[in-house]
Amino acid sequence: MKQDFYINLQAEEETQLTAYEKEASHYTFYRTICFFALIFTFAAAYDGMTIAGIMGVLLLMLFSWLIRQHNRIKKQIRFIQNALAVTADYLAHFNGNWQKLADKGNDFLKADRPQDIDLHIFGQTSLYQYLCCARTALGRKKLAQALTVTPPPADTIRQRQEAAAELINRQLLCVELLALSRQLPAGHDTAPLINEITADSQRHISHMLQRTAWILPILTVCSLILAALNLLNWQIPGLLVLLQFAIAMLFQRQNQAILAPLLTLNQELHAYQSLFIRLGKTNFTSSVLAKLAADLSQNGAPALQELARLTDHVNLCRNLFFYVFGNALLLWDCHCAARFSRWQDNAAQNLSGWLEQWAAIELYISLAMVGHTRKQYCLPQILTGSPQLKTTALASLLLDEGKAVPNDTSLTSETRIITGSNMSGKTTYMRTLASSLVLAYAGAPVCAEEFACTPLHIFTSIQVHDDQSQGISTFYAELLRIKQMVDFSQKELPMFICIDEIFKGTNSADRIIGAREAISRLTRPYAITLVSTHDFELCDLQSPNNIPITNYHFAEYYEENKIKFDYKIKNDRCQTTNAQYLLKMAGIL
Incomplete structure (x- = not known):
């Protein structure tokens, strides 16, 4: 297992540290003895003993050599201490403690880019927090720029993939380089210098x-x-x-x-x-x-x-x-x-x-982090032509690998209406697809057996909040998000759109009318549109053109009067609901 590599490396580093610290204590003792000997020999030389003067010069040379050797040992101790810290950070990715790592990338969040929050690109428990190994401000910035919702040129992606692929197979080198870089202060900014x-x-x-x-x-x-x-x-x-x-x-x-x-x-x-x-x-x-x-x-x-x-x-x-x-x-x-x-x-x-x-x-x-810490991963294949997204056993990077449930997906130009009961996995499914596209654009591996996509501009409406300072309600905030999607669609550029529980901030009658019109406008030959909803009326939507509108769902099942989920996407519309059951669980009904 990959975790075993880092556990064994940590044990080796601790053994080396103990040995070097013991050697350093010996050099401290030798230096002390040599220093006092120097004092006595030079004192004797001052009193006229020629041999003492010669011995003093030799002892001075020995003292200088001891200082150099002691400094070399102390440098090795600092390196191993840094290597232990790096190894501990790698091990944190196996036990979930990576969510406690200090650098969350909050300074890269942009108010005008809601995908940062929707897809957990930056912030607590984010893609950035999982990946980031950069010690310098410039390295942090490069990673933040790579985690984009706008696809870069395919050659740029392949260049990054090539570099990341080699570094995945050089775990020890990565630990050494990161340990050396820890001589720099965190977030080291050399711009003023x-x-x-x-x-x-x-x-x-x-x-x-x-x-x-x-x-x-x-x-x-x-x-x-x-x-x-x-x-x-x-x-x-x-x-x-x-x-x-x-x-x-x-x-x-x-x-x-x-x-x-x-x-x-x-x-x-x-x-x-x-x-x-x-x-x-x-x-x-x-x-x-x-x-x-x-x-x-x-x-x-x-x-x-x-x-x-x-x-x-x-x-x-x-x-x-x-x-x-x-x-x-x-x-x-x-x-x-x-x-x-x-x-x-x-x-x-x-x-x-x-x-x-x-x-x-x-x-x-940083991009190699997925390959260093995940058992199942692949480097995405970048396709050309009309919009496509094909995955086999795709799981979220931000979920524990042992608990995450993978899904297969094959999408082309289409609109997919996703229904399902509460907590069944609709939002996680959409977020996993979109965030994996972000990883693919960065040049990082994704958590899948196979992953292929054409470059698509990513738009999301998942975590929508009101803004009291601007007098914007939750419903109006979502309207602005979807208007941005509609406006961008006029450019006829390839898009990947995720809308979670469309227009949930208004009444059901207006929601259905508005959702039908919005979905109709976003059903385009250059767009893959995913819309989750609890309104079964939207499952009967007819395409305004030749682009298919299809239905998929997630479902729950019950064992011993307990609700359970398999988190697997299935064809057709959902046939069950669980709101009343959850209300009873919460003691409301």
Whole structure:
């Protein structure tokens, strides 16, 4: 089972974490012993013991090595902790806890797009919440844009499917990439930083200052060596040191303005660098992923490595001791400003493109989530020609796989009137079809054995609410929804229409009259229209043209005086009702 893969991976990660934490504690002990040994050896050297001085130098080298090794172990611990968090998120998709994941995509809900709520595209227990693995704001945005009710070009869908299909078979790689990306803060937005780094800056340091920043430090170091050998008066290197520090102070404001974008970038740059390098180590078969990985590893990784190293050097000046001596001896800030200016000239224009490419990878990993966590799935086939939607064993992604009841469907240009008792599955059936179309347009797998469709513009009227602030009743709100469908139908573009309990907000006589007219207007050769209703009078509708109007239904059955449902769609109209039974269950009758 797929769940077993993540359970076993979690156990391995916990074992590795325990081992690394034990190793880290050893390094802490070794560093402490080495530090005290350093103090004693240098104290002895100060008292004139030559051998102690030599031992002190060796211990200092050992201490530096221990620090590097300890930092490497701590980096591994952070990675494994992140990997455990990623694995826990994957496991949450098997036990229903994915509904507790923090990113629900509420910020992408649009008031003028009711399908977002009707189909649970965004918000609590939504398609977005189930799929989203993106750590960056740009990756989140790409996923939100992919979850659309307007079909994109078929080539775009197939390109995403190709990438998602390969990543489905690379579960471990996806966990590693997501663990590395957790070095970034949640919802990481690089837009302000990109604007700072890529902006045409007029604050580049002059060529004269750049040459001075090389000549003066060389002269200073040479003079210090000569003075140490008693070949030069100490006043000369002293004057050169003062001169350099004065120059550093003179250009401090300019250098700080140039280097300001780098002061908060350290962690992010190292994270992106690690991601790009990891992608470069993977041999992708998908042309989409191979192209992205090649560009990011061959061009993006070296450039970001250079910038990350520069950022490390800039941050050294946060230490007051280093700031004084680095600028007094080496004009450190001037060198860093010059290096950053050169980096801006050579690579800054590509930065936004590299981050955009990583956001695309985040999108593809998110689309692969269905394949990673569902036993039954398929990649939809995109058809051409007149409207079609064909499914075999299609179930909702948002329902527990063990409890969801799949249905087969074959739709062409037609209007389907769906009747059935309360809670029998009418709304879930329509919502499953429409939301699966959204997944298909995104390039994600759907929960079915087979799924094929032509591109269709999706319109829904399912969860309709009044708006007191605008003086709009529930009935009028539904009228506006259906008017939008009728208006769009004048464009003669392919449509998929779902209307749940049509005109439920008014009396039965007006409802039937209005429903007949609305259904007549939406029965078109370029539309697949599904209408659920409790009004059996609508089952006798005649088509205004040659497009068929057909009847289907859901039904209940009773066992031991208890109502039950099989949630299977059946031909013809419903012959039963259950409202009185439910009223009795609720204690009203």
